Amino acid sequence: MLTDATYIARRLQLLGEWDAALAVLGPDADPELRAEIAVDRWFFQVEGHDEAEQAVAALDPTSSTAHLLTARLAYSRLLFQRPRADDRTVAEDNYRAATRTGTELQRGWAEYHWGVLLDNIDDDGAAAIPRYETALEIATRTGDGLFESYIIRHLAHLQEPAERIAMLRRSLHLRGALGARPQTIAAQAVLAEDLPEDDPERAELLRTYRPGAEELRIGWLLSDVVK
Template sequence: MVSDDAYIAHRLHLLGEWDAALAALGPDAEPELRAEIAVDRWFFRVEGHEEAEKAVAALDPASPAAHLLTARLAYSRLLFRHEPRADDRAVAEAGYRATVENGDEMQRGWAEYHWAVLLDNIDEDPAGALPRYETALEIATRSGDGYFESYIIRHLAPHKEPAERIAMLRRSLHLRAALGARPQTIAAQALLADNLPASDPERAELIRTFRPGAEELRIGWLLSEN
């Protein structure tokens, strides 16, 4: 049974209220949820890396959750060029592989997705990434997890022809909005805008819509890209 504090923290997490979500949990409660929130805060705001690392270090190091979150931190240091470590590429892949081998189905799905993103964004290896995206999408579809699907199709979309790409980006946006996942919705609005023609009125409306939210939540990488 989910505790009241964990439920409140989860809802605040969806809203991008990461500090309030962590405060709702307390320092020793729900370590996996705490680590996930801390890692997400770091990823969206590019701040709080040390706290995120400490939260992940508090987990059982052999657990799939620890492997996955350790890998995500390593990947994000490479992506943001934030004091990347010499072994970050190897650590990221090893963590994803360990989660695929030892996690439950949803953990395996998320690991396949994140592994695909590593191959896609860091290695620039779409041929290696696409089968892992497809495996992750099969799991998301089978489980009916729209939140997870929204992540996968956001990254699959750039590999599709223009009409399918826009349709996938719109679906990702709608899934996120329906679930109340505010930071992800804002990111989806920005990406859809970036893929529409400069003359499209929808593009201008999306930019007017997402920028105030990105500023409020301090998602700096969204503001710098648009």
């Protein structure tokens, strides 16, 4: 059963209130939850890397959560152009380890993130597709709409234009329906980027997402870095 603090922290995380989410967690809170929220904050705001790394270092290094979050930190440093010499290897090795342990959803997230590594860092969309497809099958079977929204957002850019726009819209609608504010703002930005410049929907999305990105300090939406 979730404690009140855990429930509140999860809801605040969903709203993109990462500082508040961490603040409500007491000293005896689940260290995996604290690390997950800290990594989430770093990834969206591009702030608090050292705190996130310390939170991950406090976990059992053999756990699936530790593997996933270690890999995500390494990937994010590559993406945000702050790489360490071994980040590419660390990311893939830890995603691979996470696919072998943990819950079905954890294995699915590891497959997805591994695909993103191949897609965004290696520019190898063909190699990423089987990872995405495995992850999507898990997301669909378990009914995890937020997870599905992540996967189809990346699969969309490997499709023809009409299918791409349809998938990006579904990703946006899934996130909005689930109340995932930072993810919804990101989906609005990605859809706007793919629509024609003279499309009224694009103009509306631009007007809508920018104030939200500024309020939540979503670093890569306020710079030239694309997730």
